[in-house]
Amino acid sequence: xxxxxxxxxxxxxxxxxxxxxxxxxxxxxxxxxxxxxxxxxxxxxxxxxxxxxxxxxxxxxxxxxxxxxxxxxxxxxxxxxxxxxxxxxxxxxxxxxxxxxxxxxxxxxxxxxxxxxxxxxxxxxxxxxxxxxxxxxxxxxxxxxxxxxxxxxxxxxxxxxxxxxxxxxxxxxxxxxxxxxxxxxxxxxxxxxxxxxxxxxxxxxxxxxxxxxxxxxxxxxxxxxxxxx
Numbered sequence: 717x718x719x720x721x722x723x724x725x726x727x728x729x730x731x732x733x734x735x736x737x738x739x740x741x742x743x744x745x746x747x748x749x750x751x752x753x754x755x756x757x758x759x760x761x762x763x764x765x766x767x768x769x770x771x772x773x774x775x776x777x778x779x780x781x782x783x784x785x786x787x788x789x790x791x792x793x794x795x796x797x798x799x800x801x802x803x804x805x806x807x808x809x810x811x812x813x814x815x816x817x818x819x820x821x822x823x824x825x826x827x828x829x830x831x832x833x834x835x836x837x838x839x840x841x842x843x844x845x846x847x848x849x850x851x852x853x854x855x856x857x858x859x860x861x862x863x864x865x866x867x868x869x870x871x872x873x874x875x876x877x878x879x880x881x882x883x884x885x886x887x888x889x890x891x892x893x894x895x896x897x898x899x900x901x902x903x904x905x906x907x908x909x910x911x912x913x914x915x916x917x918x919x920x921x922x923x924x925x926x927x928x929x930x931x932x933x934x935x936x937x938x939x940x941x942x943x944x945x
Contacts, residue, residue, distance in 0.1 A: 726776035754907035
């Protein structure tokens with residue numbers, strides 16, 4: 717299968733001697749869903765920003781086999797102060813046919829709403845629709861489900877799977893929900909400043925390094941309805 721992205725020995729230092737990323741290497745195949753996981757401060761956002769050129773690496777190489785790579789940032793990084801409706805926002809930043817993608821991300825009904833009145837999750841779905849209208853080959857989604865409940869996260873992952881199936885694009889999802897990561901990804905990349913483990917979800921789930929880092933997050937979670945998943 718063809719590669720959409722190759723990262724080799726990527727190192728990023730924000731201050732002398734302090735490496736946020738250290739010799740990170742991996743590849744992403746066309747049409748795959750990759751879950752990027754790691755504890756807070758392990759370089760996940762820095763890695764995504766390095767891929768799209770928002771952060772300059774200290775050393776190493778990022779080879780992009782497509783120029784159509786779009787980054788959707790964390791909720792905390794989003795600017796929702798635009799004095800525009802969703803319709804006006806999409807007319808300004810989207811491409812022709814964006815309504816199809818608003819429907820695909822389940823926010824077509826929000827066309828008349830003001831951007832500033834949307835929830836973080838709604839706004840990010842609009843941003844994903846705008847990105848999809850530009851026919852991307854790779855989407856980078858940085859903790860876009862932060863602050864969303866379990867049912868909302870499950871719905872979001874269902875949408876991601878639908879997008880991959882329909883459009884055949886590669887998608888990188890940063891997530892803290894290990895259960896959904898194992899369930900939905902084709903490949904898992906675990907960061908701790910470096911790549912501590914990577915591979916297919918079932919392989920990573922059995923990796924001792926993965927268990928030592930995420931062991932406490934691997935317990936079943938319980939809904940308010942008092943049933944266990």
